[in-house]
Amino acid sequence: xxxxxxxxxxxxxxxxxxxxxxxxxxxxxxxxxxxxxxxxxxxxxxxxxxxxxxxxxxxxxxxxxxxxxxxxxxxxxxxxxxxxxxxxxxxxxxxxxxxxxxxxxxxxxxxxxxxxxxxxxxxxxxxxxxxxxxxxxxxxxxxxxxxxxxxxxxxxxxxxxxxxxxxxxxxxxxxxxxxxxxxxxxxxxxxxxxxxxxxxxxxxxxxxxxxxxxxxxxxxxxxxxxxxxxxxxxxxxxxxxxxxxxxxxxxxxxxxxxxxxxxxxxxxxxxxxxxxxxxxxxxxxxxxxxxxxxxxxxxxxxxxxxxxxxxxxxxxxxxxxxxxxxxxxxxxxxxxxxxxxxxxxxxxxxxxxxxxxxxxxxxxxxxxxxxxxxxxxxxxxxxxxxxxxxxxxxxxxxxxxxxxxxxxxxxxxxxxxxxxxxxxxxxxxxxxxxxxxxxxxxxxxxxxxxxxxxxxxxxxxxxxxxxxxxxxxxxxxx
Numbered sequence: 013x014x015x016x017x018x019x020x021x022x023x024x025x026x027x028x029x030x031x032x033x034x035x036x037x038x039x040x041x042x043x044x045x046x047x048x049x050x051x052x053x054x055x056x057x058x059x060x061x062x063x064x065x066x067x068x069x070x071x072x073x074x075x076x077x078x079x080x081x082x083x084x085x086x087x088x089x090x091x092x093x094x095x096x097x098x099x100x101x102x103x104x105x106x107x108x109x110x111x112x113x114x115x116x117x118x119x120x121x122x123x124x125x126x127x128x129x130x131x132x133x134x135x136x137x138x139x140x141x142x143x144x145x146x147x148x149x150x151x152x153x154x155x156x157x158x159x160x161x162x163x164x165x166x167x168x169x170x171x172x173x174x175x176x177x178x179x180x181x182x183x184x185x186x187x188x189x190x191x192x193x194x195x196x197x198x199x200x201x202x203x204x205x206x207x208x209x210x211x212x213x214x215x216x217x218x219x220x221x222x223x224x225x226x227x228x229x230x231x232x233x234x235x236x237x238x239x240x241x242x243x244x245x246x247x248x249x250x251x252x253x254x255x256x257x258x259x260x261x262x263x264x265x266x267x268x269x270x271x272x273x274x275x276x277x278x279x280x281x282x283x284x285x286x287x288x289x290x291x292x293x294x295x296x297x298x299x300x301x302x303x304x305x306x307x308x309x310x311x312x313x314x315x316x317x318x319x320x321x322x323x324x325x326x327x328x329x330x331x332x333x334x335x336x337x338x339x340x341x342x343x344x345x346x347x348x349x350x351x352x353x354x355x356x357x358x359x360x361x362x363x364x365x366x367x368x369x370x371x372x373x374x375x376x377x378x379x380x381x382x383x384x385x386x387x388x389x390x391x392x393x394x395x396x397x398x399x400x401x402x403x404x405x406x407x408x409x410x411x412x413x414x415x416x417x418x419x420x421x422x423x424x425x426x427x428x429x430x431x432x433x434x435x436x437x438x439x440x441x442x443x444x445x446x447x448x449x450x451x452x453x454x455x456x457x458x459x460x461x462x463x464x465x466x467x468x469x470x471x472x473x474x475x476x477x478x479x480x481x482x483x484x485x486x487x488x489x490x
Contacts, residue, residue: 054197080420086160316372
């Protein structure tokens with residue numbers, strides 16, 4: 013049979029790199045419907061990491077340190093995703109479902125957290141007027157923990173379900189498509205939420221967050237409807253022993269470069285994520301941007317990350333050393349943070365938005381490059397690529413949570429000293445604390461480049477050593 017395609021079909025395949033992700037076991041319509049859970053997760057991420065931190069710091073006048081700690085709570089849950097994935101792998105239900113129960117309960121946790129979150133924030137803002145003084149912190153922490161747990165549970169089980177249903181040939185492309193849908197969901201949600209909060213008031217905040225909770229659970233229900241087949245496990249399968257984590261980690265650590273790679277991932281992630289809680293408040297407090305305008309920063313970040321995703325696809329397909337690509341991402345980050353710093357003295361909103369997009373671009377390139385290196389890490393004994401990717405994810409998530417908390421605390425501490433004149437008249441400005449945080453991130457980028465240097469010689473053969481050709485973007489598992 014001839015393999016020639018119609019010109020229009022060939023054009024569409026070239027235009028859409030993941031158009032061939034569908035298979036007999038997972039048709040295109042079901043794949044697109046399943047990908048809606050990523051849109052839900054992207055929407056929740058916009059609220060947690062974008063809109064709410066600006067609202068809490070500027071409109072509700074909460075301490076940046078408290079806000080940073082609240083937003084760091086869901087991020088610090090991320091290292092437990094490996095446990096959640098393992099539980100869904102081995103879950104035994106009467107009807108044979110493994111993934112759907114975790115998707116469903118993850119959706120419920122996410123819905124519950126978003127449903128109570130606006131009221132918890134209002135109690136936190138009016139501390140002492142409604143109930144005891146500690147009630148606001150406890151309720152807000154509970155809301156963020158519930159939302160974060162639901163977000164990670166939903167995404168982990170959803171990716172696993174997509175991987176189960178896809179064929180061996182299409183599985184990497186399927187999961188990569190889901191990652192793109194996550195970025196698209198963040199971008200669209202940021203625009204919509206920004207428009208809805210154009211004229212901010214507390215009632216509208218409640219309506220928007222609770223509306224997002226309802227939309228999220230509806231998207232997840234549509235996504236998982238009739239997606240998993242019943243397949244009870246046999247007695248022999250239930251009796252199979254699992255290798256211990258300690259033995260598997262020992263095998264992974266024998267790879268040689270594993271420890272340095274984890275350090276690079278940790279330091280680089282801190283460099284790009286310390287500003288997560290401060291970017292929108294910086295635009296609102298220093299540049300005078302509205303809630304609607306600063307929410308669009310998340311869309312700029314997502315757009316930059318998506319552009320970096322596409323650029324890395326081309327570079328990796330051409331056999332670029334992933335560690336060199338990580339260095340490119342770090343250099344883009346240097347320029348982006350510099351643009352954000354100079355936006356205040358120049359009073360340039362355009363420069364600020366360009367810097368925000370650059371942070372997404374640099375961070376995206378760095379994340380994709382280090383993920384590529386983790387996948388290509390030599391596997392020995394009981395250690396497989398899953399463990400390498402788990403270590404990569406744990407380092408990234410932990411660094412993100414720690415850096416967010418440090419960023420908010422550092423901004424508060426520096427401003428407390430600067431505004432009373434201790435640092436001199438030239439630094440009596442609310443912009444001083446933000447500037448110190450961004451300069452700290454630039455310093456961390458240089459530290460990451462130093463740690464990355466020795467790994468470059470190990471990365472030159474990562475793509476070429478693969479039997480099936482260069483490691484392309486469609487091979488990514490997450």
